[in-house]
Amino acid sequence: MKRLILIIILWNTFCVVGQEQQETERYKKRVLESTEVDYLMSYYTQEGSNAAVTGGLGTEELTDVTPTIVVSIPLNDDDVLIIDSSVSAYTSASSSNVDPFDTEGLANPFVASSGASRNDVLTTFTGTYSHSSDDRNRVWSVNASIANEYDYFSVGFGGSYAYLFNEKNTEVSIKANVFLDTWNAIYPSELRDNPAFIEFDDESRNSYSLGLGFSQILSKKLQGSLSLDLIQQEGLLSTPFQRVLFADVADQVVQEFTLGDDVERLPDTRFKIAMGGRLHYYVNEYVAVRTFYRYYTDDWGINSHTASIELPIKITDKFTVYPSYRFYHQTEADYFAPFNEHLSIQEFYTSDFDLSDFNANQYGVGISYTDIFAKAHIWKFGLKSIDFRYRYYERNSGLNANLFSGGFNFQMD
Incomplete structure (x- = not known):
């Protein structure tokens, strides 16, 4: 009889613990509730007269446009996959003077050349x-x-x-x-x-x-x-x-x-x-x-x-x-x-x-x-x-x- 009572107590304890674990898992807050998408954009311009391309003296004029998309995907309650992609397109008066x-x-170091190095894209x-x-x-x-x-x-x-x-x-x-x-x-x-x-x-x-x-x-x-x-x-x-x-x-x-x-x-x-x-x-x-x-x-x-x-x-x-x-x-x-x-x-x-x-x-x-x-x-x-x-x-x-x-x-x- 004592063994039977002990077995019943242990079984009830196991069931309660198991139920608590299930409740914890059931109501566990997800790291990320749903897929999120961030669309970012930046526009950058600069001017100066110390371009390194021309030896420290020359135009530093530059413009850059960078669109970026970041997608955050919840794979389950605990795991998230983030995909980040961007394209940076710039026009540089200084780098154009490579030639x-x-x-x-x-x-002229203060005048942009029309060469291929004037424009570039970084992906x-x-x-x-x-x-x-x-x-x-x-x-x-x-x-x-x-x-x-x-x-x-x-x-x-x-x-x-x-x-x-x-x-x-x-x-x-x-x-x-x-x-x-x-x-x-x-x-x-x-x-x-x-x-x-x-x-x-x-x-x-x-x-x-x-x-x-x-x-x-x-x-x-x-x-x-x-x-x-x-x-x-x-x-x-x-x-x-x-x-x-x-x-x-x-x-x-x-x-x-x-x-x-x-x-x-x-x-x-x-x-x-x-x-x-x-x-x-x-x-x-x-x-x-x-x-x-x-x-x-x-x-x-x-x-x-x-x-x-x-x-x-x-x-x-x-x-x-x-x-x-x-x-x-x-x-x-x-x-x-x-x-x-x-x-x-x-x-x-x-x-x-x-x-x-x-x-x-x-x-x-x-x-x-x-x-x-x-x-x-x-x-x-x-x-x-x-x-x-x-x-x-x-x-x-x-x-x-x-x-x-x-x-x-x-x-x-």
Whole structure:
């Protein structure tokens, strides 16, 4: 009889536990309720007078249009597949001067040539698969990407893992990525038939990155995060069509264009470290404050500081505006010098002002519309949110740029 009672008790316990597990699985919230589609578009323009293609002096005029589609597909309660594809079509006055004589007018570093290098299209495709644990405290993902341009091809892959604990108030994460790139080296036209010119013998470039993250909900109104990123690059880190002119070599001027003495030559390794932190404060139901700071350093001699602030202001239940400001400062690389200031005896040299000492300011404003119920529809998709932003960027070197971007988020009914 005692054994029978024990068996009944164990059976009832097993049934109750099994029923609780079934109820947990039955009512488990899906990571993504339905398929979502994001359509993004950006339009970028810039102007300046320090083009690296023409040795650090010349037009930097450029326009770029990038449409992007991101499709997030729930495979089941726990797994999501994200497909991200984009096409970046640009027109560059500076890169057109890879061959400045391919034009009817006089060759001039401040005038765009009509050559084939004036226009290009960069196509990228990325697929990401993510899985969340039943308690939603662990999330891992893997990704693969491919990118192609007329002189450049890249394949990438990586993964990430995040762990939430302390009642989901704390999160630690790690991510790693590898990019295997290949150049199809294009050289300045005047150097291609120069017997003294030495082409690069290795046109590959590999990049390896490791990122660590930590975030913490500090109070009902305050959240902070820290990040550390390590990047190792190897291979052809120079841009083959960027000219360099030497101060100890007589200038050769054809028409109104100073011919290059060589192309940019940089070390074949580079190690980068970036450390950053974010602090978000919820002031009240109408205003929040988002701040960010990052310190960057590498073994090429560049050190930089980035600081930004954004103030989301809720003006109605559905509309929010986003004024923002970003400041950036960096020191110049060990191998940088402006137009016609390098010496031919140097091993490494560049006149790319992206590697110079400069300060930059960026001013932005945005507006977003959010409807969590997605009442507006296009075919079988409900419109969940709309976002438009404008940013103005300026450097003390004279470069300035405008960026217009927008996005629409749809979810399938």
